[in-house]
Amino acid sequence: MNSYCVIGSGISGATIANLLSKKNSVHIYDKARGPGGRCSFKRLNKLKGFDHGAQYISPKSIRFKKFIENLLKKKILKKWSGKHIFLNKIKKENKNHVKIIGCKGNNDISKYLIKNIKCNFQSELEKIKFINNKWKLDFKNNQIKYYDKLILTCPFPQLKKLLKNLIEDPFIKQEIKMDANITVMIEIKKTNKNISSYFFDDKILGWAAKENSKKRFKNNNDLWTLQSTNFWANKKINKNRENKEKNSKILIDRFFKLTGIKKAKIITSLNHGWKYSSNSRPFKIKSYWNTKLNLGVCADWFVGPRVEAGWISANDLYKKINK
Ligand SMILES: Cc1cc2nc3c(=O)[nH]c(=O)nc-3n(C[C@H](O)[C@H](O)[C@H](O)COP(=O)(O)OP(=O)(O)OC[C@H]3O[C@@H](n4cnc5c(N)ncnc54)[C@H](O)[C@@H]3O)c2cc1C
Secondary structure (H helix, E strand, O other): OOEEEEEOOOHHHHHHHHHHOOOOEEEEEOOOOOOOHHHOEEEOOOOOEEEOOOOOEOOOOHHHHHHHHHHHHOOOEEEOOOOEEEOOOOOOOOOOOOOEEEOOOOOHHHHHHOOOOEEEOOOOEEEEEEEOOEEEEEEOOOOEEEEOEEEEOOOHHHHHHHOOOOOOOHHHHOOOOEEEEEEEEEEEEOOOOOOOEEEOOOOOEEEEEEHHHHOOOOOOEEEEEEEEOHHHHHHHHHHOOOOHHHHHHHHHHHHHHHHOOOOOOEEEEEEEEEEEEEEOOOOOOOOEEEOOOOEEEOOHHHOOOOHHHHHHHHHHHHHHHOO
16 A cells, blocks of 8 residues: 655645545645645634635536535535625626535535545645655654655645755746735624625725625624735735734725725734735646656646636546556
């Protein structure tokens, strides 16, 4: 049995780990506290929380549609209904756009796919070396591990750092820009507006989602997830840690102004900066597999800036490994 190490428990890592685990021994490592990567769910308490990364899935390809339908049947996923207000005049609204979310949180797909796989969280991979046909992995928490085969699913700039001087393939030499996003999660007094989400036409605020409208929990207050535009976040992200309060205030003020919701006391406010939120340009290949090094890479950025892209990339890698 081959021993695989998969770095990352987002949709790409969870998908490839699930496929490989049918015939191999697979372990997952992730630097985060829990599964999901950019589909993670920020918990306020046992039930309540915010989808602070990916907002929803709208499957496009036939194979991904099938995969999602199966999870809908299994009640891992569900449709997000309600009033979705489209205020953006530049982008066209697709009225047939279904919005699919996790029944408990948007990291439900990852959780489902890796439920039988050994996962090590809070384990950040720092250095890798290929010695005597084995991968030597050095983690930030001082762990050292050895595996036959290694799969990486990190955002492109982080991958480039790890693979420095290890592979010569043209894909790794590319300069791919990944856009940032600043997400603010707030709890405010309940309003009468029966709205699930807003898609704005604004330079600063891109999107707002009412978490209560997902009907995962009951709450006396409203929970809103506010996501900036990439344009604004790209300028602010490097100093977001120091300027958390200031940046949150800008997004919150914008939210009240654009929605017309009466300014209310902010009961809770959290800020999360995504330095590498999405890629601006897809690659020519959908994944990377190096037979000599037993090294694979799959991630959304090969295909596009969506959950579906990560799933497609992982399935493509699985095919390459089994060729
Ligand atoms: C704010 C925001 C909104 C979005 N909205 C949508 C949306 O509405 N619909 C949609 O389809 N998509 C959306 N996306 C995009 C979607 O989230 C991504 O395309 C998808 O989640 C990427 O999955 P992935 O597995 O390829 O990467 P990731 O989810 O980033 O997974 C990579 C994992 O690797 C881990 N990792 C990285 N480096 C290391 C290391 N050195 N050691 C250990 N672990 C490491 C990370 O912690 C992470 O868990 C959004 C993204 C963001 C940020």
